Amino acid sequence: ETGVTQSPTHLIKTRGQQVTLRCSSQSGHNTVSWYQQALGQGPQFIFQYYREEENGRGNFPPRFSGLQFPNYSSELNVNALELDDSALYLCASSLEGQGMNTEAFFGQGTRLTVV
């Protein structure tokens, strides 16, 4: 089975620009969660998508948005980038459903630098 893959691995953007990060979930998984990990900190939950619908959101502004596609891959979009958005963005996939929640498997992350 394939693991969780994220692209790109590294990205440099200018303040005010927009960015799209991509995640392919592990085969058979229907849920994708996104986390932001600032330097020296633990990951912070951004939002989760379950069967193409947003299923919970952390304390992040609306300029952070996402999509999940029918094949359960996902995108994280960030508009109007700010310097503080510089971080490692992690995607995690899991299989969730009534009475059957698997563990979350993480991708390698995308390192975003905003200058």
Next chain:
Amino acid sequence: AQSVTQLGSHVSVSEGALVLLRCNYSSSVPPYLFWYVQYPNQGLQLLLKYTTGATLVKGINGFEAEFKKSETSFHLTKPSAHMSDAAEYFCAVTRMDSSYKLIFGSGTRLLVRP
């Protein structure tokens, strides 16, 4: 609300010594608890998890953790440290009735001295 506190941002041990990384959680409902490891420039790898049942949980690479409800703790231990254990370790919690929306601690960097 749920939260996780990891005591000690850095822990240094000698190779072969006991590893003890501390984690305390706060949760108003029964929690699921996790320990993840992160190597430089990599994602997170699950070491072990507690959901229900036995409170002593064994994970990969010789690590184990014990869920102590009375102390709201889930400390990670390994009897004998190896150089390859040097990494960042994160404790995380989620609600038993929720999907995997993990709340992470701030992490503990483990240094292993030769």
